[in-house]
Amino acid sequence: MIRRDFFKLSILTAASLTSVKAVSNAKTNSKSTKTKIAICGGGFAGLSCAKQLKTLNPNLDVTVIEKRVNFSSCPFSNAWLGEVRNISYEDLNYDYNSAIEKYKYNFINATISDIDKDKKIITTEQGTIEYEYLIMAVGIDYNYKKLFRRDIKKAKECEVKAPPGLKPGSEHLKLKRMIKNFKGGNFVISIPSQAYKCPPAPYERACMIATYFKKNKIDGKVIIIDPRVKPAAKPERFTQTFNEIHKDIIEYKSNTKFKDVDFDKKEIYIESFNKKTLVFEKITLPFEEASIIPPNTANKLIKKAGLETYVNGWAKLRQPTFRSISHEDVYIIGDSQGEYPYPKSAQMANSCAYLVAEELVNRIKGEGYKYKTYLPGNVCYSMVSENKAVSISHLYKFTDKVHVTSITSDIDTFTADAAEGWYFGLIEDILGIES
Structure with a gap:
């Protein structure tokens, strides 16, 4: 196909x-x-x-x-x-x-x-x-005030040194250099509690960085800081991926809140929920590189x-x-x-x-025009390894409000092929490029 x-x-x-x-x-x-x-x-x-x-x-x-x-x-x-x-x-x-x-x-x-x-x-x-x-x-824009209040200097430093990577272009180039030059240690990805652009993106990125580490024999860990109980998108499949495909590289910290970062000391300060004591514990997390995603806004x-x-x-x-x-x-x-x-x-x-x-x-x-009849649909693909991906499809219905049903695929090579086909098909369609 x-x-x-x-x-x-x-x-x-x-x-x-x-x-x-x-x-x-x-x-x-x-x-x-x-x-x-x-x-x-x-x-x-x-x-x-x-x-x-x-x-x-x-x-x-x-x-x-x-x-x-x-x-x-x-x-x-x-x-x-x-x-x-x-x-x-x-x-x-x-x-x-x-x-x-x-x-x-x-x-x-x-x-x-x-x-x-x-x-x-x-x-x-x-x-x-x-x-x-x-x-x-x-x-979108980034709302760094939610992270650092009035500390404008810290916000600018964070945006440059720990790019969120949800805006195309220079942020991706910076992340690429960070990954290519990584020698070992912790690569931390911090996810906001509020809605943000492309819900699966940080989890997919963690998988792709882990894939790169594995392929290039880099002694590194990818640590995901997530305030949620489970991943914001495709939770079962990403949890499966973390526990099976990347179990030695990805560490998923659920119920964990980003509090602050010190780029000089290379430390991130978090609060993580302890299931035994049922309280949030303050933890200092050393890191070599980080991608800190602040709350998003229009x-x-x-x-x-x-x-x-x-x-x-x-x-x-x-x-x-x-x-x-x-x-x-x-x-x-x-x-x-x-x-x-x-x-x-x-x-x-x-x-x-x-x-x-x-x-x-x-x-x-x-x-x-009958907006309640003609509703949008969504399909989202996420690469999770060298040759495997997972997808989720959303279908919507409007009654008193918009209701959604979703179907998640298996993690397999067919979905990876479909992901590539979907992406280049969309690019060709909206940009008028003939393949």
Whole structure:
């Protein structure tokens, strides 16, 4: 089965989504411009939405605004870190030009400084963009204040020396150097208690680092600090992996809270629940390298645009839609939303983006859209060893609220093949790359 076939199979597993051929437009840079639909963010959610809008209506004026000069992927970055399946850096990084040329939407490479939702104007260093409809696909930010309060210096030091690795690009490059140069000792991964981007990512990363250590005969341990009783995603399968495949390398510390870190002393301070004494004990954990993931929150552009959020920082939506509760013509897709129990994953971003595109095209035509009938779906793959992976599929139903059912696969080589096929199929689809 070729790569694209796996992607199509994953989409069918996740949800029934429209797929037809698209036409294309040109790259745009202008001091001031107008567009029918502005999409802030050129990640999986933004590109999927732009592609689908132009697929459904080639005549729509769609403009993507993105600050990065190239597309960089988080999915499959852990496989690259662990050096499995011959994944290269080029497999994670692509130019935007193929997608622009194939799907013919406008593209402005610029940093957004302000959004006026009432006047419907986006401000960038290259000029302003006036829009009729706005789609926010801006992703996450890190909330280091939750970890270090007002210690800004410690927060910056932590971000540089112990990168979370949930944003693509430089964080992954730093992690790669940390792993390649590792000589031995403890490699610590700390997970936040609140919702964060891609729930299985830190557990998969632990498995990939352990795989690298094993393959290169490095005398190291990967220690996972998790405030939960069990892993946040695929708990049975990851627990099985920790206890069987990587039992000599991975140490999973459940019910354990990150408290602080001292980079000079190379010590992490934690509180771990003792099942015998039934109290939390303070422990000093020595480390050589660490990836400390702070609590996540919606990208700061959400608040800058005056869009309402929950206390935890995630955007409020007008159920059952993806429209912001703050403005009828603003949609929020991808990792920033906090309304529905949808995992912050690439497949979910793609799935929700397709639904929003269909709803918006119908809306422009003056037609309705049944959000309670057409719900997104999700499939998420995690590599756990050199040639094995596990997946989970989520299906959703809307009654009084969104309800979810899930199916987890076995840990096997077929799922690893499916993971690779899904990833490259999705990349080819949204970036217009022919394999």
